[in-house]
Amino acid sequence: xxIDLKTDKLAHQDLGQMQMYVNYYDRxxxxxxxxxxxxxxxxxxxxxxxxxxxxxxxxxIYASAYQxxxxxxxxxxxxxxxxIEEFEENENL
Numbered sequence: 365x366x367i368d369l370k371t372d373k374l375a376h377q378d379l380g381q382m383q384m385y386v387n388y389y390d391r392x393x394x395x396x397x398x399x400x401x402x403x404x405x406x407x408x409x410x411x412x413x414x415x416x417x418x419x420x421x422x423x424x425i426y427a428s429a430y431q432x433x434x435x436x437x438x439x440x441x442x443x444x445x446x447x448i449e450e451f452e453e454n455e456n457l
Contacts, residue, residue: 382403408429
């Protein structure tokens with residue numbers, strides 16, 4: 365999993381950059397037995413339409429707006445499990 369923290373609004377360049385990171389990692393670093401790499405972009409402001417138009421429908425990249433404080437550890441673990449389950453469900457389609 366690759367995570368990128370942006371300190372301003374999400375831009376299409378950020379999504380393209382993450383796609384490049386994910387592709388590089390999958391091609392040159394990831395082992396054959398590992399699942400495809402997931403990229404997570406955390407940004408101050410997210411634009412759903414921009415994400416929808418920039419990424420292919422089967423992209424393993426997720427963007428989300430962050431808050432100025434971190435939620436508690438249990439909530440973070442719960443969200444990570446949800447994202448993994450969503451990814452696994454989409455992988456089986």
